[in-house]
Amino acid sequence: MKTNYHTHTFRCGHAIGDEEEMVISALNEGIEVLGFSEHVPLPHYRKHLLKGIPYTIGNFHSFGSACLSILKNGPAMRLPYSKKDIHIEKVKELKEKYKDQITIYQGFEAEYFEEYLDYYQELLDSGEIDYLILGNHFDKYSVATKYYGKPAISDKEIISYKDNVLKALDTDLFTYIAHPDLFMIGKIYFDEFCENITREICQKALEKDVPLEINAGGIRRGYRRVNDELLYPYPNSHFFDIVSEMGCKVILGIDGHSPDHFNQDDFEALERFAWRHNLNVIEQPVFKKGEIKK
Secondary structure (H helix, E strand, O other): OOEEOOEOOHHHOOOOOOHHHHHHHHHHOOOOEEEEEEEOOOOOHHHHHHHHHHHHOOOHHHHHHHHHHHHHOOOOOOOOHHHHHHHHHHHHHHHHHOOOOOEEEEEEEEOOOHHHHHHHHHHHHHOOOOEEEEOOOEOOOOOHHHEOOOOOOOHHHHHHHHHHHHHHHHOOOOOEEOOOOOOHHHHOOOOHHHHHHHHHHHHHHHHHOOOEEEEHHHHHOOOEEEOOEEEOOOOOHHHHHHHHHHOOEEEEEOOEOOHHHOOHHHHHHHHHHHHHOOOEEEOOOOOOOOOOOO
């Protein structure tokens, strides 16, 4: 059964295609279960960005993009909070319209932001969304200098990434980890340090029964040469060799940012990667709901 729980639309500012276009494309590709997972809309977003401004000083691009986001009250990477209800209502309409052809779920992709954990819990408790996936792009604040997928990343930043992933899984809010090896974009060489980081993430994923995602977004970037190997920036082969060795569950994610991303080539690339690394692929995750209210 073909499934995908990682889908964006034009509303996040860096994708194309509306909700219905994504559904139609998924249907044409034979997908039976589709989850929408826009980058989570955050209330009081200007305040959040203002806290991150000091970390952008000295980086013209990061400072400029943060200031622009403050002016617009929304960056070119996240569903604006003012559009949250519109998006959720549209997905509800599509659930009903296409109920005999495809199962549709509503989710969000979210970072581990401690200031928003109660908000995440409220989204799940209210029934507005079915699930959250952990897309741990930023450390504390949504500014470029705090991005974990930047071209150059320090070991200290990778430790921060790992620590945030572990803390996120302990909340039981997140159904799976999107692109868990995102930090390898900037690290490039998979050394003993990376192995230890990977094992810590995998151990926590096993304890909490949380799958790790093989992400087609990294595959679409193509191979890069690292010493005598051709490797994707992510999914990283060495990272997922450890995932396989430790027996973690894995889920395939198209990370669709365009209707064109639902295509046979991307699905086959994900399946080949999973087969090559002998990964334990699941089709449907168990939706985590965080703290159980009594």
